[in-house]
Amino acid sequence: MKGVKLHVRVLALALLLIGAASTAWQIFVLNIPISSDITEPVWVIDTKLSFNARDNGPVKVQMYVPPAWSKFITLNESFISKSYGVNTDIIGDNRQAVWSARRAEGSQQLFYRLMLTQRSNSRFSESEPGPQFSESPELIGVEKVAVDALLKPIREHSADIETFIREAIKLINEPSNDNARLLLGNVYTQDNKSRVLELLLSSAHIPVERVHTLRLVSSVAQSSELWMRSYNGKRWLYFNPETGTQGLPSDRLVWWTGNEPMATVEGGRNLKIEVTANQKTMNSIMLAQSIAERKENKFWALSLYDLPLQSQQTFEIILMIPIGVMLILLLRNVVGLETLGTFTPVLIGLAFRETEVFWGIILFTVITALGLSLRSYLEHLHLQLLSRLSVVLTFVVIIMALISVLGHRLGLDRGLSIALFPMVILTMSIERMSIVWEERGGLHAGKVGIGTLIAATLSHLMMTYEPWAYFVFTFPGMLLVFMSLMLALGHYRGYRLTELFRFNAMIKGK
Amino acid sequence: MSLFSTWKELRKKGVMGINQRNADYVLRYNQRHLYPLVDDKIKTKERALQAGIHVPPMYGVIDSDKQISSLADIIQGHRDFVIKPAQGAGGDGILVIADRFEGYYRTTSGRLLSDEDIEFHLSGILSGIYSLGGHRDRALIEYRVTPDPIFSAISYEGVPDIRIIVLKGYPLLAMLRLPTRQSGGKANLHQGAIGVGVDLATGITLDGTWLNKFINSHPDTTNPVRGVQLPFWDSFMSLATQCYELTGLGYLGVDMVLDKDRGPLMLELNARPGLNIQIANDAGLAARCRSVENEIDRLAAKGIKKPSPAKRQAFCQRVFAQPLVVATVSDESANKAVG
Numbered sequence: 001m002k003g004v005k006l007h008v009r010v011l012a013l014a015l016l017l018i019g020a021a022s023t024a025w026q027i028f029v030l031n032i033p034i035s036s037d038i039t040e041p042v043w044v045i046d047t048k049l050s051f052n053a054r055d056n057g058p059v060k061v062q063m064y065v066p067p068a069w070s071k072f073i074t075l076n077e078s079f080i081s082k083s084y085g086v087n088t089d090i091i092g093d094n095r096q097a098v099w100s101a102r103r104a105e106g107s108q109q110l111f112y113r114l115m116l117t118q119r120s121n122s123r124f125s126e127s128e129p130g131p132q133f134s135e136s137p138e139l140i141g142v143e144k145v146a147v148d149a150l151l152k153p154i155r156e157h158s159a160d161i162e163t164f165i166r167e168a169i170k171l172i173n174e175p176s177n178d179n180a181r182l183l184l185g186n187v188y189t190q191d192n193k194s195r196v197l198e199l200l201l202s203s204a205h206i207p208v209e210r211v212h213t214l215r216l217v218s219s220v221a222q223s224s225e226l227w228m229r230s231y232n233g234k235r236w237l238y239f240n241p242e243t244g245t246q247g248l249p250s251d252r253l254v255w256w257t258g259n260e261p262m263a264t265v266e267g268g269r270n271l272k273i274e275v276t277a278n279q280k281t282m283n284s285i286m287l288a289q290s291i292a293e294r295k296e297n298k299f300w301a302l303s304l305y306d307l308p309l310q311s312q313q314t315f316e317i318i319l320m321i322p323i324g325v326m327l328i329l330l331l332r333n334v335v336g337l338e339t340l341g342t343f344t345p346v347l348i349g350l351a352f353r354e355t356e357v358f359w360g361i362i363l364f365t366v367i368t369a370l371g372l373s374l375r376s377y378l379e380h381l382h383l384q385l386l387s388r389l390s391v392v393l394t395f396v397v398i399i400m401a402l403i404s405v406l407g408h409r410l411g412l413d414r415g416l417s418i419a420l421f422p423m424v425i426l427t428m429s430i431e432r433m434s435i436v437w438e439e440r441g442g443l444h445a446g447k448v449g450i451g452t453l454i455a456a457t458l459s460h461l462m463m464t465y466e467p468w469a470y471f472v473f474t475f476p477g478m479l480l481v482f483m484s485l486m487l488a489l490g491h492y493r494g495y496r497l498t499e500l501f502r503f504n505a506m507i508k509g510k
Numbered sequence: 511m512s513l514f515s516t517w518k519e520l521r522k523k524g525v526m527g528i529n530q531r532n533a534d535y536v537l538r539y540n541q542r543h544l545y546p547l548v549d550d551k552i553k554t555k556e557r558a559l560q561a562g563i564h565v566p567p568m569y570g571v572i573d574s575d576k577q578i579s580s581l582a583d584i585i586q587g588h589r590d591f592v593i594k595p596a597q598g599a600g601g602d603g604i605l606v607i608a609d610r611f612e613g614y615y616r617t618t619s620g621r622l623l624s625d626e627d628i629e630f631h632l633s634g635i636l637s638g639i640y641s642l643g644g645h646r647d648r649a650l651i652e653y654r655v656t657p658d659p660i661f662s663a664i665s666y667e668g669v670p671d672i673r674i675i676v677l678k679g680y681p682l683l684a685m686l687r688l689p690t691r692q693s694g695g696k697a698n699l700h701q702g703a704i705g706v707g708v709d710l711a712t713g714i715t716l717d718g719t720w721l722n723k724f725i726n727s728h729p730d731t732t733n734p735v736r737g738v739q740l741p742f743w744d745s746f747m748s749l750a751t752q753c754y755e756l757t758g759l760g761y762l763g764v765d766m767v768l769d770k771d772r773g774p775l776m777l778e779l780n781a782r783p784g785l786n787i788q789i790a791n792d793a794g795l796a797a798r799c800r801s802v803e804n805e806i807d808r809l810a811a812k813g814i815k816k817p818s819p820a821k822r823q824a825f826c827q828r829v830f831a832q833p834l835v836v837a838t839v840s841d842e843s844a845n846k847a848v849g
Binding site for chain 2 (some may be wrong): 044385435438501
């Protein structure tokens with residue numbers, strides 16, 4: 001006996017842990033939302049390329065698109081173009097889209113739409129590509145002197161790559177520094193400053209790379225923002241070439257790296273690029289679903305969502321049954337409510353889904369009362385049990401039909417929609433109820449009937465409570481948690497609530 | 511008084527709840543395959559007759575609709591008899607015929623029934639109205655017990671019966687169930703009968719319970735129920751004690767009656783007896799179960815696996831004697847539980 005108790009405890013604990021762990025994994029690792037109401041921002045970035053094609057010649061347009069190692073998760077990507085073929089290639093760290101057409105004429109427009117979520121991509125740190133080493137340039141004459149003159153104070157003021165780069169950026173941006181001015185040739189453009197920075201750092205054997213980023217803000221038109229990055233042996237360090245601040249802000253999307261322009265066109269001219277970003281909100285669970293679809297390796301985290309829609313709806317109801325059953329277990333074993341059978345209240349609660357709970361209670365009460373009164377009348381006719389029950393059941397069906405017709409005439413269709421399922425449940429309940437009446441008398445039957453109605457209503461409310469339905473459906477590990485609670489209740493030996501009143505006399509007698 | 515302190519008080523008193531009864535006693539001591547023996551009154555009766563336990567004599571069994579017509583043969587020579595469903599529970603479906611009159615049957619309440627009424631009742635029993643699972647049943651026609659006149663002062667119609675709860679052959683609590691006007695002459699507590707506790711040692715009645723309340727006099731006769739000496743008490747005790755060997759069921763309610771002519775008779779057995787007996791005796795079943803389990807362990811330690819029924823009966827009559835010893839018993843068992 002003791003061994004069994006331990007066994008049950010271990011089993012219940014194991015189920016509880018497995019269920020809780022799987023739910024926690026889904027919530028904390030996979031970021032699956034705990035409520036269906038949570039929404040998250042999603043970015044829609046539209047890129048429009050327009051140019052004029054040269055007379056009827058072949059056209060090839062190359063454009064960099066954000067790489068797969070971006071810290072944002074791509075939800076959807078589409079290339080829209082009339083009569084162009086589209087390919088994407090991976091070139092080094094970058095990804096490039098190539099549109100091509102045999103012949104084109106007049107003004108042309110190509111579109112690229114990207115949908116991103118700001119949720120961090122867990123693969124980011126692992127698959128961001130490593131560094132590319134570049135040769136130190138051979139410098140001569142004045143330039144060599146200027147570079148050496150600049151590097152000296154930088155070396156003195158820095159401790160590592162990080163501070164070295166920051167110091168270099170600071171000096172280049174200093175207008176009073178003659179050496180810097182010389183290297184820049186008095187051209188203080190972003191592009192030129194980056195060129196000088198690259199020159200300076202590669203002379204010091206620290207390769208840097210240009211990173212073209214897009215700022216995620218809702219605005220009409222945007223252009224890419226230039227950042228620099230360097231590999232410190234472990235990870236990439238990002239720098240703002242203007243201010244020297246380190247670290248890419250969370251709202252910057254890396255679009256491409258390198259010195260090339262964003263897009264080039266062969267066989268066309270007047271290339272114009274317009275980029276607009278727009279923020280939208282998306283339901284978190286739908287977001288999680290589309291992410292799961294893209295990451296095929298973790299598909300079973302939301303496997304119920306993979307089912308066909310109709311099966312999903314069915315399962316959403318079926319998965320709620322254990323909640324109702326657990327409630328009945330509590331009501332019977334802990335509270336001590338008397339109900340008609342064990343699972344009939346859950347079935348009635350399910351039937352209430354179709355009739356609505358208010359009408360359900362009224363229908364249940366009226367039809368059961370009518371059915372039972374017919375039963376007591378039939379008792380005088382000395383019919384055999386089976387034929388008496390059959391007559392009662394047929395009578396119930398007729399009453400339901402009448403109520404439906406009457407309700408329809410009165411325009412109460414919605415409330416009185418009686419499907420096959422509630423009909424079967426109701427007739428079954430009446431049969432059981434009349435058996436209880438035969439065996440234990442009317443008073444007991446009434447008591448049991450009311451208990452059943454209370455339990456059915458409660459279980460209905462529990463089973464149709466949306467947040468729970470969502471939670472159980474999304475985190476099926478909860479079913480294991482329920483199972484462990486049910487197992488634990490199987491060894492509950494305490495008093496039922498009603499017993500405290502039942503045996504109360506034994507205390508007051510003292 | 512708060513519910514929590516009620517809970518604690520009841521625990522202290524060793525009152526058994528349904529969950530505890532089901533899990534710790536019924537499920538643990540009663541093997542399911544033995545149930546048919548107690549659920550079917552005909553089987554119980556046959557087994558009891560073999561073991562030499564006194565039961566009301568059986569006149570006949572009707573197990574098919576065709577046999578209903580043979581009722582006349584079965585009851586030939588008996589003016590009074592009882593019709594029972596073999597698998598009925600809680601006393602439902604029992605028809606007691608006290609007399610016959612001009613081809614009619616008179617029930618104990620004076621109602622006259624025709625042959626047709628009786629046949630209808632029999633077909634109801636056969637189709638399983640009163641059986642637990644609703645399946646087909648058999649009807650049992652047997653001797654009608656005449657209650658001993660000792661009960662006339664504290665009973666209203668019907669036949670009072672005596673229930674003793676037995677754990678592993680140790681009688682724990684006893685109760686005299688007295689029919690009232692409300693219970694319609696039936697001795698079932700849920701139908702409104704009174705339960706009166708009985709001292710195991712002496713067979714003298716204690717206070718009673720009626721609808722979960724304490725009472726000390728019968729609501730119909732207004733006579734006090736306390737202090738009545740039940741005759742043949744030791745026979746009742748030994749009858750109940752022996753039912754463990756009879757069935758093999760460890761936790762059992764044994765229902766018995768006292769017939770005017772035949773003395774103590776065993777009526778039926780119940781594998782999951784009710785808990786109101788605790789109110790009637792003002793004593794907790796769990797506390798008494800603990801004492802018995804401790805005794806079983808003590809004997810097992812001494813190498814005694816199967817103490818004789820007489821030894822078991824003597825133990826219970828010594829330890830569970832009411833009302834003087836009751837306090838020390840619960841203290842003793844509590845101490846044992848702690849130790």
